Amino acid sequence: MSLQADVEDLWQRKQGGLTAVDATDEHLAVLDEFLAALEAGDVRAAEKSGGEWEVNEWVKQGILLNFGLRETVAREHGGVDYHDVLPLRETGDLGDRGTRNTPDGTTIRRGAYLGSDCIMMSPSFVNIGAYVGDGTLVDSCDTVGSCAQIGENVKLGANTLIGGVLEPVENAPVIIEDNVSLGAGCRVTSGFVVGENSVVGENTLLTPRIPVYDLVEEEVLYGELPANRRAFTRFVESSISDHDLFDGGAYKPAVVATDLETETLEATEREDALRE
Template structure:
């Protein structure tokens, strides 16, 4: 099915590139778009794949990202309703009847799953929170209050997002890999992970830490500075290091820029990151 769907999306993309519009799209074209969204929701296709060992070995599934873009380019904006409130969008929200059978939960009053979002078994979405199109949330993962999971972001199994955490979306360009949060990661409240940054499995990130490719990660385990990813099995937190403009006349006393410091994960589980099985049973 996936090979045929990929071929259908590629064909539709070429026609769209040649001038196909939403008004010109046929019932078969819209059927292909719906089939694509169904496959995303079922977890049968994903916006990125891992090609080797290590957190730096992810790459985008370009045809999947093209399929997402087609769902915007070949659909008309319509009036819709959510919770009795009207809104305008090209896509409806995701149906959630399948969640109960898989042990997944989304609490009322503000948990929003956009069409094409995948929610794994035994996941929990607390309100208010939002998961965008083509994002994949792995089994046993907790999306806490005021969290946003952006388009195409890939969250692994047993991930814990602290409250008010932002996982950024990366939809274009299609060749860029999205944000990746691997299995077993815990992100503290208020974290921001953006622009295709990748967090290695079993890492713990302190509250209010910004992870983006432009901010250096000082990895004290391997004694190197890396950009764009946090290696696996690290504890990471924000520190400020001296800036190259610190000697400027406008910055008396020095200026500083943010950095991330990464150390070994402590052998003893931190109270704040311990999972309780009762939450997921």
């Protein structure tokens, strides 16, 4: 059987009542093989096909099985005691492909993939199932959530949150495509897709519940920022703006997307100095 078939069979057994107490060495061997495939980048929670992102539900099932069929045990890492179903990821393979994670606080959970020439600054965290492409910077105080797909040469500004989407298994994770720059303090959640080559201003919240006013195509979008955009937060009038409790009116956040101007690339060029 293939790895996918093994995982799907184990998922059906779990739905039929299999628990961590019942899990055999053979079951756990399948899960170990699955985690190794995630860490090697051989399998991903989502992939682009025909210009559209498609979820690999069986991969998300495999991740959930690691929580459902393993016992929580006491562990130790770097002098810190913790309790989890999995140890942290081994990082010996990262140096061989030019990726570096600085000391005192870069945490990579098992089942996460980091490509070549990546940088993880302290403190930062990459969760199980996440995919971080070649040449990407994960800056200080960043979190890359479970199953998030980060493209190549992406700049995640300091204190950026990339949300995790693990359940339901059919839901798409957060997608950050190639050559995107997210300013410090950005939040991207709930399966939002940021198109390639876009630059997002500091402290921008990107979530399907907040509209994106695309001034290029003159349309309102939800859940996506098109490619080649410069995006930033603006506040627009709320439907409750006339309420007596809101002196001067109430406002709600929105995202404005414009043409990607040449000068907006200056911030990303500064990041290149880290690699010279």
